[in-house]
Amino acid sequence: MSFLSRCFVVSGFLFAAALTACSTGGGSSPPAPSSPATQPPQGLASMFDHVIVIVQENRTVDNMFNGFLGADTVTTGKNGTKTVPLVPVPFQPSAGHDHSYSAFVADYNNGAMNGFDHDTPKTTSYAYVRRSDTSNYWSLASRFTLSDEVFQMNMGPSYAAHVNLVAAQGGYPYALAGNPTPNVRAGCLGNNTVDVVDLRTTYPAKQSLATACTDMPTIFDLLDRKGLTWRYYAPPAGMGLNLWSAPDFVKHIALGPDHANLVNDETRILDDIANRNLPNVSYVVPDSCWSDHPRDSPNDPQGGPKWVAEITNAVGASPYWPRTLLLVTWDDWGGWYDHVAPPVLSADQLGFRVPLLIISAYPRSAGAVDHHQRTQASILSAIETIFSLGSLGQLDTKTDDLASDFRYGANPIAYGTALPSERPPPSEKCPLPSE
Numbered sequence: 001m002s003f004l005s006r007c008f009v010v011s012g013f014l015f016a017a018a019l020t021a022c023s024t025g026g027g028s029s030p031p032a033p034s035s036p037a038t039q040p041p042q043g044l045a046s047m048f049d050h051v052i053v054i055v056q057e058n059r060t061v062d063n064m065f066n067g068f069l070g071a072d073t074v075t076t077g078k079n080g081t082k083t084v085p086l087v088p089v090p091f092q093p094s095a096g097h098d099h100s101y102s103a104f105v106a107d108y109n110n111g112a113m114n115g116f117d118h119d120t121p122k123t124t125s126y127a128y129v130r131r132s133d134t135s136n137y138w139s140l141a142s143r144f145t146l147s148d149e150v151f152q153m154n155m156g157p158s159y160a161a162h163v164n165l166v167a168a169q170g171g172y173p174y175a176l177a178g179n180p181t182p183n184v185r186a187g188c189l190g191n192n193t194v195d196v197v198d199l200r201t202t203y204p205a206k207q208s209l210a211t212a213c214t215d216m217p218t219i220f221d222l223l224d225r226k227g228l229t230w231r232y233y234a235p236p237a238g239m240g241l242n243l244w245s246a247p248d249f250v251k252h253i254a255l256g257p258d259h260a261n262l263v264n265d266e267t268r269i270l271d272d273i274a275n276r277n278l279p280n281v282s283y284v285v286p287d288s289c290w291s292d293h294p295r296d297s298p299n300d301p302q303g304g305p306k307w308v309a310e311i312t313n314a315v316g317a318s319p320y321w322p323r324t325l326l327l328v329t330w331d332d333w334g335g336w337y338d339h340v341a342p343p344v345l346s347a348d349q350l351g352f353r354v355p356l357l358i359i360s361a362y363p364r365s366a367g368a369v370d371h372h373q374r375t376q377a378s379i380l381s382a383i384e385t386i387f388s389l390g391s392l393g394q395l396d397t398k399t400d401d402l403a404s405d406f407r408y409g410a411n412p413i414a415y416g417t418a419l420p421s422e423r424p425p426p427s428e429k430c431p432l433p434s435e
Contacts, residue, residue, distance in 0.1 A: 044403045048386050050324040052282045053379055056304055057293040058334025061148050061353045066128035070369035071148045074339045077126050078114035086126050091133035092301035093123040096294035097335020101156040101177040105204045116337045126337045136305035136419045143416055145358040145405050147370040151342045152332050152351030153377055153395055161331040162246040166218045168377045168394035173200050175348045180212035186243050188213035188254035197347050205347035215251040219380050222389040229279035235287035236264040244285040267423055273314045281383055289430035309421035316415025321361055327379050328357040358405050361412030374399045
């Protein structure tokens, strides 16, 4: 039985008779239904016309949603041989944490999960963010669904993680394992090298250097074949550059006609929603000030939650709402502690847990927490199912398509009251993402 068919409960496994057993209610009853725009959908493939994937930065479930009702989080962790409390820290601490491939190996420590403070940071990795600092995320989780057993696909930092989020892999036989050097104009549009690991070897693998331009099939290729539309909304050069811009890392997209689908202004998605010009599939990555990346939001520590709410509010108030699925995730663990040991599938798979918010007009119940163990490739699998795309044949085949997280045959519920939000100003100068 695949590990992805299990529910995870605290420190042991509960084998579910059905996927519905993997969800628990973490909030009140669902909001009152709004007037249906269409007949109630009967299946995932008939439910949505649009999918928006919002990718934020560097958080684990224990760090971001600690104490959320029904979620699998803890108040203590193992640091070496000691049990230490998880302490509250500002959402934007003064320092981040090592989350390289080597850092994963140290943090994981052969499954002991007790090496997270190996880099002696200024702020301990054994820490969580207060609910008051991320109230928008808690509000979205309370209205819709939090999937709390989602593993990052790779064991390293952002560059590789963002490729995995569009391809369900980081390359074969050599998988991307690090960030490019230098990280200015990263990928196929620059002259960079990046650490890779050989997936034909066992974990932990020795790293070597390769060009930071790779090539592999992506979800965008599957959409192209079906004549469907997509855009990747990312910051313009000079405001975060393209360290998180996956289309620039994949050769046939970066150097081909599809590169026109990379929109170098992440806020353009708000205009496309307002102007009824939303593509079938949208990916949205922020500039660093609005990314939840530690230490990168000096002007407004609430920048990330406000930015995400700006998008969800816009969809929720638009005619798109009944037919749109929004998925909010964080690209990697960022060096923060998480207590759940990921299954090791290869020399670079899998990474630690990251949160996934599943937002639509058809949640199973308000505040549901889905304990179904899956990877971020479920995002790709869901897109494949919704648009009948077939499969990339990678980690998307080893996980589910989120189908258990919706009510079928039901009228759409209203989005609810708009959350505090803000559109990033075009002139803001943000730190360059370095991790």
